[in-house]
Amino acid sequence: MNEPGIWLPQASSEAAATDTILIALLVVSSAIVLLVAGLITVFAIRYRKGSPASREPLPSIFARDVEFGWTFATLGLFIAIFAWAASQNITLAHPPAARMEIHVLAKRWMWKVEHAGGQGEIDELHVPAGELVELIMQSEDVIHSFYVPAFRVKQDVVPGHTERLRFTPEKPGTYHLFCAEYCGTDHSRMIGRVVVQSPEEFAAWLTRQPQEDDLAKSGRQLFVRFGCAGCHEGQASVRAPRLSGLFGAPVQLADGRTVTADDAYVRDSILQPKRDIVAGYDPVMPSFAGVVSDGEIAGLTAYIRALRAPADGGVY
Structure with missing residues (x-):
């Protein structure tokens, strides 16, 4: 070491x-x-x-100036150090x-x-x-x-x-x-x-x-095994949102909100599908809470992340 x-x-x-x-x-x-x-x-x-x-005793005006000066000096120093330290995390966040x-x-x-x-x-x-x-x-x-x-x-x-x-x-x-x-x-x-x-x-x-098999490939196998393909692929008889090009894109919800399809959104959609309903779709997806493990969710998320929109040559 x-x-x-x-x-x-x-x-x-x-x-x-x-x-x-x-x-x-x-x-x-x-x-x-x-x-x-x-x-x-x-x-x-x-x-x-x-x-x-x-x-x-010191004149009241002088004492007040010292008190205000010390307070604002320490406050300014705190804000400067906080901004300096936070800038590192902000850079890593993007x-x-x-x-x-x-x-x-x-x-x-x-x-x-x-x-x-x-x-x-x-x-x-x-x-x-x-x-x-x-x-x-x-x-x-x-x-x-x-x-x-x-x-x-x-x-x-x-x-x-x-x-x-x-x-x-x-x-x-x-x-x-x-x-x-x-x-x-x-x-x-x-x-x-x-x-x-x-x-x-x-x-x-x-x-x-x-x-x-890489994580995306194992996620594809899980996608089929859990029946996700029956609703979310192009030939599905059930009307459900398509997943190609979804990851990282904005999603319009039925309640008027717009969210980004990130890891947390995919996880919530699997475990709490009634929480964020996509606009124009019925809340028919069942919850997979207790059915899929965290490792399997990671595989499914990797598969969805790897999907590309059809215009990019990807598949559903």
Whole structure:
């Protein structure tokens, strides 16, 4: 593991920015503490019992100006630091289209990883250096937390939700992976490693792994097995929304709202189909709550994401 000593390596592009914000907070906080402690010490000595220092009150206008000045200065400093720290998360919330998507399923007590080509890993994650990686994460049971200290990234994985974590690994090496949320008896054993390789080494690693059907292909099989194709494909007798080109597109609902067909929308449509009814369609879809697992929902979502509109040469 590339994490010896007290100081962790900065192994991702996010690490340097996070450390800079942390150091800035420590410096500013220390300066304020020293200032306040210094003033307390000076006043305690100057105005000690029996000292000849004048105890006449300051003019009210001057005292008010000091109070307002100190209040607004600290408020402005807080807003500036908050905006600086938030800007990093805002940037990560709008990633470029070119990114590597990897699916992660958290379950007691393991991390199950599946790459786009169907390569699977348990408690390991191989990624290429210099490429933006997006983890699409779900939990099968309780709350887990994906934490890589060397990357300075941590994301809680909540049951019933699809969470996303983005980072760009920079330094090849092997780094610790932890679950940072207590998840039961063997929580301390839910550990793993992230292996950062050069693009060439990563490509070679992929070719050496046994390839199962990728997630979208397995999602297609589930799509047929659960009977989804009987309503949502072009030849279906039941009138239901078509799914080609759906993912990422706006959807007009019967109640007048417009939502984006993202992971959460697909999940809710499978488990709570009566919640968001598409305009122009009857609420006839049954709920699959308790029928499909989180892993199967991830496969179905990957299949729907992979579908393209017919004009792009895709299929229903």
